[in-house]
Amino acid sequence: MKKITLFALVLVLAMSFVTAAGTKEQSSDGTVVLSAYMQIDPANDQYAGHNAVMAAFEEKYPNIKLDIEYASGEAFHQKFQSMAASKQIPDVFTCYGGARTAYVTETGLTLDLTPYLDEAFMNQFASATWLPQGSAGALYMIPPSFAVCHSVYVNTALLEKLGLEYPETFEELLAQVPVIREAGYYPVSMGNKDPWVVNSWLLGTFIERFGGREWILRAAKGEASFTEEPFVKALEIIKTMSEKNVFSPGVNQMSNTEADQEFYQQKSVYLIDAAWRTSAMDSQLPAEQREAIEMRVFPALPGEKYHNTSSAVASEGFGIAKAVEKDKAKLDAALTFIKFYAGEEGASIRAQYGEVPSYNLDLDKIELDIMQKKFVEFSAEYPMGYVFDSIMDGEGVTLLNTDLQAMMMGNGEPAKIAAEYESWVAKNDSNRD
């Protein structure tokens, strides 16, 4: 009798485990549940627009539930890599078009969206939205916006106080350094503690200015070499900036956030940062101070071929797991979500929070905060070039960034760094395969 009781108990427990292990993906009322993993920090002001889109989606589509897990930075990638390694990825997730999340896009786990996007839908977006993403030209996500990676923020109140004007050329900027320092301010705040900053915020723009868009792509493929002038000259400009004390002291020990704070506290005249910093400025700075901030691009470099350029890359968007393709209800729900997010409805909401969406919106009709308005004007005014580190392989870029940091600390020569980088790229970079 005891044995029968024990057997029954084990059976009940086993049944309960089996039942609990399965997730309820489609309930009897037709609700579809999608598991989602997002590199987003909903508590951060920067993602207020995202939160608003999610709320609007929930209201419009109550029959689609997203079971979301949020993570950010390296923690996001670590977990996502583990998921990819075990081939158990969520239904919907944030991913990049480039190499950063290739562990999930280039391993057959992500759905190619091309067959599911019709021409009428695609025509509503900026053409750059549909540049091929995967190595085989696939589209793994719809970029909801573009990440503008270079902007010079100018404290015009300080500039005026010092009797200066925004420099038109690099030489004029260098000439301002002693004047600004004499007055007790720092010329440029930029935090390069994480050494990718100088690459993302500056180097790409400089290469573009000297060589242009085509040259970067040719160098990536091996049709040009990184030992050539555009790359070496770009490195030389950064070296000169370090030697002439253009940056605040301890630039290589200062985090990006600390550099922002230095500028917010009006200790420096310029801040070099990404253009999306505008949302943080709108939430942290008084209106008077924001009114006095201008967004410009770096002054003209000596011998540059292309002028007044910034750099931008398609921002991360939502991808769908390849496995979802087998379940029509889930596939429809996932496509509905990503189209809502990137399309007109999502774009209109995100634009109100300062994003410049990839969807073609008439932004004049949307009421924007002070810095967000400046961001929109900035995006419209300046031509955008490539973001260098979104093209090249991460390992080589990491080695280059370390060398750049050493150079800024006085331990490296541009020509030697360029030669070492070219040697690494020739041997290892996937662009040269």
Add this chain to the structure above:
Amino acid sequence: MPRLNKRASYLTLLLPAFIIYMAIIIFPILMSFGLSFTEWRRFQMTGFNGLDNYREILSDPVFRRSLWNNTQIMLISVFGQIPLGIVLAYLLHRKWVKGTKFFEFMIFLPITISSVVIALLWNRVFSPVGIDTTFVRMATGNPDYVVKIFENEQFAMIPILGVLLWQHTSLYMVIFLANLQRIPNSVFEAAVIDGAKESTIIFKIVLPALSSVIFTTSVLAISGSLKSFDLVYAMTGGGPVNYTYVMALYLYQHTFTFHNYGKGSAVSIIIVLLSVGLISLVRGIYGKAQKKFE
């Protein structure tokens, strides 16, 4: 027959523990060992490459710097944290300072705080925009003052070593204090009555009594030093340049950032071998010292 049954019972009872040990410890090490001879490209294993990963790692200046930085951490742990822990424990045990409970609490405090929090606290001290830097700038009238030591290739590890000394000494102090309390007070009293000097008490009574604990803490210090990661990662991320890189960071970068699981596995095997080698060395020294004390 009953003896055979007894043996079978033992083996059966051992089996679950054996399987768990194999699955959690032995299998991953063997797997890592196998992977360390493989080449990876674009998230895929492309084949075996013999000892190439080991050759590349050992000739990489970044790894060699990491190895030297780990050695510095190990030296400060074994010859800094442990002796200091003994001294502090002895001072408190002999009640040579007033308010021993207060000092016990204050010294023990750092080990209760997460390494990431400690890193953030000290980052505020060393930061170019931190309060301390601002204060020095105001006091000296030098607006360019920053803690330059991080930018010095030779000495960049010193602030981290200082923080590690501050953070971990307390753990050893508590271990030694607990073991000192096991020595009966009558032993100290008898030694004093017999006219023993303090140095005699320390070298003839205290250190022999603590020898096994010193061995254990040395093993802890060595293995902990070789896998140092959290504090360094949160404090400097291995930078500036690679000046504060450690082996675990090197392993992490190659495995999780560059997705080179072959190279990452080779680093982990090197760490295991170093750890086993050094712990065996300490064991040998301990054995000899034990014989001498006997």
